Amino acid sequence: MLGPFEYVRALxxxxxxxxxxxxxxxxxxxxxxxxxxxxxxxGIRSPSLLxxxxxxxxxxxxxxDGADEGLRIGPAVTLNRIAxxxxxxxxxxxxxxxxxxxxxYQLRNRATLGGNLCNASPASDSIPPLLVxxxxxxxxxVDGAREVPLDCFCTGVKKTCLESGxxxxxxxxxxxxxGTRTAFLKQQRIKGHDLAVVNLAGALTPDGxxxxxxxxxTPTPLLLEPIETAGHSEDAVSExxxxxxxxxxxxxxxxxxxxxxxxxxVPALVRRLVHDLVKGGA
Amino acid sequence: MHTVTFQxxxxxxxxxxxxxxxxxxxxxxxxxxxxxxxxxxxxxxGACTVLLDGAPVTACLVLAAEVDGAEIRTIxxxxxxxxxxxLQQAFIDAGAVQCGFCTPGMIMSARGLLNRxxxxxDAEIIEAIAxxxxxxxxxxxxxxxxxxxxxPLTREARGLRDAESAAESGGESHD
Numbered sequence: 375m376l377g378p379f380e381y382v383r384a385l386x387x388x389x390x391x392x393x394x395x396x397x398x399x400x401x402x403x404x405x406x407x408x409x410x411x412x413x414x415x416x417g418i419r420s421p422s423l424l425x426x427x428x429x430x431x432x433x434x435x436x437x438x439d440g441a442d443e444g445l446r447i448g449p450a451v452t453l454n455r456i457a458x459x460x461x462x463x464x465x466x467x468x469x470x471x472x473x474x475x476x477x478x479y480q481l482r483n484r485a486t487l488g489g490n491l492c493n494a495s496p497a498s499d500s501i502p503p504l505l506v507x508x509x510x511x512x513x514x515x516v517d518g519a520r521e522v523p524l525d526c527f528c529t530g531v532k533k534t535c536l537e538s539g540x541x542x543x544x545x546x547x548x549x550x551x552x553g554t555r556t557a558f559l560k561q562q563r564i565k566g567h568d569l570a571v572v573n574l575a576g577a578l579t580p581d582g583x584x585x586x587x588x589x590x591x592t593p594t595p596l597l598l599e600p601i602e603t604a605g606h607s608e609d610a611v612s613e614x615x616x617x618x619x620x621x622x623x624x625x626x627x628x629x630x631x632x633x634x635x636x637x638x639x640v641p642a643l644v645r646r647l648v649h650d651l652v653k654g655g656a
Numbered sequence: 657m658h659t660v661t662f663q664x665x666x667x668x669x670x671x672x673x674x675x676x677x678x679x680x681x682x683x684x685x686x687x688x689x690x691x692x693x694x695x696x697x698x699x700x701x702g703a704c705t706v707l708l709d710g711a712p713v714t715a716c717l718v719l720a721a722e723v724d725g726a727e728i729r730t731i732x733x734x735x736x737x738x739x740x741x742x743l744q745q746a747f748i749d750a751g752a753v754q755c756g757f758c759t760p761g762m763i764m765s766a767r768g769l770l771n772r773x774x775x776x777x778d779a780e781i782i783e784a785i786a787x788x789x790x791x792x793x794x795x796x797x798x799x800x801x802x803x804x805x806x807x808p809l810t811r812e813a814r815g816l817r818d819a820e821s822a823a824e825s826g827g828e829s830h831d
Contacts, residue, residue: 377676381658381721411678411717412698424675426722454711478787480765481699483711484718566786 376414383426387433387543390425391516395539397423403541405450406484408477409493427541433488438462444507445547449488453500454479456487466547468503468556468575475499475560478567488542494528494594497630501528501595502575502587503558504547512544519543528594553580557650559643563630571631574643578603578651586615586647591623591636598622603652612648616641660724664689665733673720680704680715682723683730691731691760695789702788705761706730712768714787731760734767742805743767750801754792762788766802775806 381404384390394401402410404424413419427433433450437443438461445465447456456462456473463470476482476490476499490500491511501524509524516539524545529535536542550556556577562568573589582604589595598618603611625636661670664687673682683689683706695703697716704715707729734741740748743763753759762785769776769784776784781802782795790798 376678377674379676381675381719406717407719408699408717411719415698424719428722477699478702479768479784480702480705480712480714480787481717483708483713 376411379414379421380423381426382423383429385429387430387514387541390427390430390541391514391539393423393425394541395516397425398538401425401538403427403492405486405489406452406481408481408485409489433543436462438465442549442552444549445545447487447545447547449491449542449545450486451488453477453482453485453487453490457482465550466503466507466556468506468558468577469500471558472499472503472560472573472575475558475562475570475573476567487545491524491527491545492534492536492542494530494532494534496531496593496595497570497573497590498595499558499560499570499573499589502573502589503556504545505587505595505597506556506575506577506585507547507550507554510546510548511542512546513540514543515540521546525597531593550577551579551581554578555651555654557647559647559650561639561643569630572625572636572639572643574640574647576647576651584611584615584648584651586619586644588619588623588640588644591625591640596622608648608652611652612645615644615648619644658721658724660721662723662725663727665729671720675719675721677720678716679706679708679718679720679723679728682720683715683728689730689732693757693760695757695761700789701758701761702765702785703758703761705764705788707764707768707771710768710771712765712784729764729767731763734763741767742808743770743802746801746805747798750797750804752793752797752801754790758788758790758792762790762798766805769802770806776802778803 400422402421402424404426428450433448435448436451437446453473453476457470490498504524511522511524511527513520527534558575560573561571570590576586578584584601584603586598587595601614619640625633627633657672659672680694683692693703695701699714699717705712706715709727734744743766747753765785765788781799
């Protein structure tokens, strides 16, 4: 049994923000529901009001077509739409692969990008690929709009900087230089659908700047200091990335893996990611 | 309470639903279409898979209040004029049903797959049913059934699943 809670369909951003503000902290924006309804059922959250943002058409747009432009993804775009969008895969395959790795086909028909970001799980698969391309969260509130870099959006385990009455209105990725390679890797317990033990994403620009994000090893997914790769061997770049990752992570033991195992596999995964990016498949 | 009007298996319905009611509860407890099963209730097992506007979803994680204007298909919609659908028959022929609890969800996932991709590869079939757990048969017979339904065989050739059957691929899809 769920609830009790009230449910309302918001028809505009303004209405959604107003409803969320009026109800206060016990209101939740509702999109795919694949995390929120499970949390309600398990008694982790008990919201008094769910504000369904899916009827707001502007939140389901996906712009990825401009050759020299970046991406703009509405928060209510489903993970299957992201996984199957050809122009998006062309520009940011790491995000396509990450979306495809989340849960099952049925859940991806409901689960949204905004939901995955706002759920703010340390093991979120969509955050690392967006961190390495400097994604920006567009946030709408009752009193106006603001923008927050994704790197500052998550403030802790399952916590974001969203204030009461605010919702994410868009996820924007600045122009990605032609020739930039991105890749996503995920270590999981079983071959089918599973949450990540460790997940990571990388982006390597044509002029040799390497950005790596490591998930599931810190309270919020981690963006490492950028690495200049020009003039350095793959081994040297790998070892620098491994060093940066090892000194930045603080993994915990949980139901999926021990802290020791996470600490042990991060170097291997970082080397594999660097190899993929340098040698070019992705 | 919310009033929602929707199509289910081609029939137009208007229902009054509580804000906390799931689509699964609406289907089973209010419409008495009990072919759709509840397994885990948290989107993990796929037993409650239905098509919502053509897309397979787990009905346990959809609110009934959301389906105003939607088109829903359940396992009951597979039967046409008393005839089993291609997928239902293929599941029987391949021995893909044992206790049967996962079967409605399996068939709805498969229906969603064949609707968007009439001739899937085995890898595509496996991906499409990865969210449907079966504790009895294992999955090979299910994959066989879906593959067979996507490549209709003549009645005589049914059961002689070998290289010859591959040559008969093509043909029509359900609906």
